[in-house]
Amino acid sequence: MxxxxxxxxxxxxxxxxxxxxxxxxxxxxxxxxxxxxxxxxxxxxxxxxxxxxxxxxxxxxxxxxxxxxxxxxxxxxxxxxxxxxxxxxxxxxxxxxxxxxxxxxxxxxxxxxxxxxxxxxxxxxxxxxxxxxxxxxxxxxxxxxxxxxxxxxxxxxxxxxxxxxxxxxxxxxxxxxxxxxxxHKELPGHVANRLQSALSREVYYLVAEGVVSAADADTALSWGPGLRWGVMGSLLLNHLGGGEGGIEHFFQQFTGPMTAWWKVLGQPELTPEVQKKLIDSVHSEVGSRSIDELAAERDEMLLGLIELRARVENAPATSNKAVA
Known part of the structure; x- marks a missing residue:
């Protein structure tokens, strides 16, 4: 062709x-x-x-x-x-x-x-x-x-x-x-769904174990790392997290604690009982809001973020030099 x-x-x-x-x-x-x-x-x-x-x-x-x-x-x-x-x-x-x-x-x-x-x-x-x-x-x-x-x-x-x-x-x-x-390789779930699934697994575990409610898990995500992920991806944020030393310094500082956390991440089984606990906690978070209302809220914030990112990405480069 x-x-x-x-x-x-x-x-x-x-x-x-x-x-x-x-x-x-x-x-x-x-x-x-x-x-x-x-x-x-x-x-x-x-x-x-x-x-x-x-x-x-x-x-x-x-x-x-x-x-x-x-x-x-x-x-x-x-x-x-x-x-x-x-x-x-x-x-x-x-x-x-x-x-x-x-x-x-x-x-x-x-x-x-x-x-x-x-x-x-x-x-x-x-x-x-x-x-x-x-x-x-x-x-x-x-x-x-x-x-x-x-x-x-x-x-x-x-x-x-x-x-x-x-x-x-x-x-x-x-x-x-x-x-x-x-x-460049075929994998079940491709990339974004695999990333999403890895995070969802830990969210399900934390809620099922009674560590946090669904509302608090969602708050931790959407007002913590999720807020940053709407601006930059994980690896670029790691680069910033390393300060002046960048990604190299980040790995020097955080490889030990990060890999230690990996070893204790949850492996939840979505049994009927665990599903019910998750479902009940989500409905408690949702309250009286309908699916359409939640979708409209999501879409309005997505539009605002997309518009903001477009403005920033299309803005002319500015100099960091001080104006005399």
Whole structure:
């Protein structure tokens, strides 16, 4: 496959939360979107989602030509992908389903059409084994929820994915305002979900053991390290934590205590009893707030942080020299 063809038309397969969010993002970037899903009432649900997401996307900045009217829907997957320049697949996490689907897409699509998957649990090597002709154009493009707001996308090739495909899809997602991360090895859960799972394991342990309530665990995270993680990643913060000596001094000072903590981290078993304790503690934290209210609160703060980071990253460099 060799192509510099611009991507103007995207097919979305599966319009649940992730697929609908991708659709909203692509529309906001001025693309044509054809979506497909066999679920009952999928089309009106998708259009409601896009309409609800539009004010946030407008606030972040719509591309020229961005319009909800560029969204069309069909229940026929092969009709949806006809004429598409890229396919974003968001189907069930079942390898038998995906292998069959990718075989059908591989037969139906020209070789220069990229097929990306939002799969978080399956490897592309498994998925693309269903393609008999052009497995090299298949790649994982895993977003972080909700994709229309969260910039992260993890790009993972399979054993047969070409470097050209990796580069094309990286350029595409970057043009959509995403922050791509390239994984050089396939791992279950990829990167962000593994990081999240490692932290969640310790949170579950601390609450289950009665060390803290769910509310206090969430406060410790969101007003402690989580507040910093919204600005810089863990390793860069380690570099700052080392003071003038940077990351080198950080390891000199903290390797001993840090590795000692690793040895006593929790290994909770999510038994029904532990789950009930966690659930009860979370509901106590939530109180009378609805899921929609919590989501709106989350999204408003995410928008503010994204806007702030964009202003800082796009600001002209300033000199540290004192003005005479």
């Amino acid at each position: 060799s192509s510099t063809k611009p991507i103007r038309r995207v097919a979305i397969i599966g319009t649940g939360v992730i697929g609908a969010s991708w659709a909203a993002l692509f529309l906001a970037n001025g693309l044509e979107v054809v979506a497909t899903d066999i679920a009952p009432n999928a089309e009106p649900a998708l259009k409601r989602f896009v309409e609800a997401a539009w004010p946030a996307l407008k606030r972040l900045g719509l591309a020229p030509g961005a319009s909800q009217s560029k969204l069309t829907f069909t229940a026929d997957p092969l009709a949806a992908v006809k004429g598409a320049d890229l396919v974003q697949e968001n189907g069930p996490e079942r390898i038998d389903f995906k292998k069959k689907l990718y075989g059908q897409l591989d037969e139906a699509l020209p070789p220069d059409v990229i097929i990306t998957s939002s799969s978080s649990g399956l490897t592309m090597s498994e998925i693309q084994s269903g393609c008999g002709a052009h497995p090299e154009r298949c790649v994982i493009g895993l977003p972080f929820n909700p994709p229309y707001l969260m910039p992260l996308v993890e790009i993972v090739g399979g054993a047969k994915t070409s470097e050209e495909t990796i580069q094309r899809v990286t350029d595409f997602y970057t043009a959509m305002g995403k922050k791509p991360v390239r994984l």
